[in-house]
Amino acid sequence: MAEGIQLKNISGNNLEQCLKCSICTAYCPVSAVEPKYPGPKQSGPDQERYRLKDSKFFDEALKMCLNCKRCEVACPSGVRIADIIQASRITYSTHRPIPRDIMLANTDFVGTMANMVAPIVNATLGLKPVKAVLHGVMGIDKHRTFPAYSSQKFETWYKRMAAKKQDSYSKHVSYFHGCYVNYNFPQLGKDLVKIMNAVGYGVHLLEKEKCCGVALIANGLSGQARRQGKVNIRSIRKAAEQNRIVLTTSSTCTFTMRDEYEHLLDIKTDDVRENITLATRFLYRLIEKGDIKLAFRKDFKMRTAYHSACHMEKMGWIIYSTELLKMIPGLELIMLDSQCCGIAGTYGFKKENYQRSQEIGSGLFKQIRELNPDCVSTDCETCKWQIEMSTGYEVKNPISILADALDVEETIKLNQ
Incomplete structure (x- = not known):
């Protein structure tokens, strides 16, 4: 391209910058296990050129996208590939959310109801007959373990x-x-x-807080989101x-x-x-x-493996959590290879996605078992659910590890 000439964008997600190098497809965790998925390059920039001309070119196979953003992290041109895919789903998809999708997406409503009778809900969701009904009627895979609800919000x-x-x-x-x-x-x-x-x-x-809406977006309820x-x-x-x-x-x-x-x-x-x-x-x-100082318990010992959640990679913020953990004298931190765990929020709960979800995360699960840490750490709660269910290892947010290791009284003194 001649110096000074810039490509004119005809879309909101800079698809014109795509070099067609296919690096995004090489890094896509879905493409690695699902031959029916067209891949991020074809689903995103390539097909978007046709969709802009005629909506009939929309392919419902785009629902297989995890929206993990790994394609965008890998893209050398900064194309918002996953945004192209998600925006096209919002704009062109004729699929309407089924009761399962609405239930999984409305976390505030379901959570409020479940908290009222949390012990009963937690026990019931673990019963095989209930799992069978959820699998056959609602389309929630019978192998999936639900996170426990708390009795107090x-x-x-x-x-x-x-x-x-x-x-x-x-x-x-x-x-x-x-x-x-x-x-x-x-x-x-x-x-x-x-x-x-x-x-x-x-x-x-906050004065008023609602669910961030990520599950609503993924389940076709963008208006509510x-x-x-x-x-x-x-x-x-x-x-x-x-x-x-x-x-x-x-x-x-x-x-x-x-x-x-x-x-x-x-x-x-x-x-x-x-x-x-x-x-x-x-x-x-x-x-x-140098605005604050932390003091840690001398008796704290832990060997933890850190999992890089996909959206942490996209924000470029992994270093903040890991460097904070490294400040704890009694903690041995092991960095796991960067891999998607496969759950992608509500994605891995659906029976049509469950096997794919587990295949995507299989390399991560194997690595954790081989390392045998005291616990795994990650900044994403749904990654926690997936790893705990699939490996049996406890998963903690870095904030919780920091809180466990903190010498509160000494820290207060240092910051007075």
Whole structure:
């Protein structure tokens, strides 16, 4: 191309920059195990040229895409390949969500109902007859293990046990806890509050929070995802007006709000995008600048293997979580080879995807078993579900490991 000449984009996701090198297909975890999937280059830039002319060129096989973004990480030209695929599904797909898709996608509704009778729900979902019904009637694979629900929501614990004392701190952050923390694993939220309070920060919930919407987007409910996204962004703007950074503990929630809202849901986020950040990134930067200090228990010992979640790779933030873990004197950190675990949120729950999901993650599972660590660490909750179910090893968020290793009293002294 002559110097100074730039290609004119005719689409919103710069498909014109595609070199047709097929590196994206080589890195695609679905293409590696599923011959029926056209691959990201063909599904994305190649077919989009035809879809722009006539919607009949849309192929429902695009639903096999994990939206893992590994194609975009690999692309030498920065083409938003996965966004092209997801946007075309939103625009052209004639498939309508079935009851299973609606149930899996509406995490706030299902979580609220399940929390009310959590012991019964947890016991029932593990019964073989129930699994058989879910498999045959709902299309949820009988081999899939559901994450356990908590009897008390994180929001309930926070309001009863933590809210009152947060104003006593001189510095403040807001926390987007997400569905997983609220309904399944409140301990992760408690761990974040513990750490932030120890370093002198009050933690506040957003004025109003909805599910980030990633499951809604994946299951063909983009309209609902957009409505919920607008609620979240309004609350994040209010936090920004109070000079509060919004912390998260989920890589996928973070990525969805920072990038998917604008690219796929047409929600303006440029004014608050940089106000949303993963807690490990926020903490690492504070430590690097010398603004806070951490002290750790002398008796803490752990050998953990870190799994690089796909959306962490896309954001380029793995270094923040891993470098933070390396600061713990009693922790031996092993980096697992970068591989997709295969679950992709609700994708791996569906019986038509289950076998493919497990084949994608098989190399990762084998590696974990061979290493035999005390636990696995990752920043993605659905990766946690997949790895725990498929290997039997406990999986912890880096924040929870940090909280377990922290000498709270000494840390408070260092930061006074």
